[in-house]
Amino acid sequence: MLETTNFNSPHIKSATYDDITHSLYVRFTNGDYYVYYDVIPMDYVGFLSTEDHSQFVKDRLEMKYDKRRLH
Numbered sequence: 001m002l003e004t005t006n007f008n009s010p011h012i013k014s015a016t017y018d019d020i021t022h023s024l025y026v027r028f029t030n031g032d033y034y035v036y037y038d039v040i041p042m043d044y045v046g047f048l049s050t051e052d053h054s055q056f057v058k059d060r061l062e063m064k065y066d067k068r069r070l071h
Contacts, residue, residue, distance in 0.1 A: 011054040017044045025070070026057065036065040 004016040009029070016025040017039070024039040024047070043060060050056045061067070 005048060007053055009053050012057070015047065024061070033070040034067050035070055036061050036067045039065055
């Protein structure tokens, strides 16, 4: 099941999490769109609940998960 969340953030527009494949799709306000693979549910919940989503992407997602830029 896909769950999409919109953010009121200067850098992140929205995120969609696929709880079957554990893929996290992140759309940035500058138009960039990335998928992060094999994101554990705990990190997705952490991403949703953090006060600084951009910092969470840099500190957790970028360091821990493979990603690919989408069009």
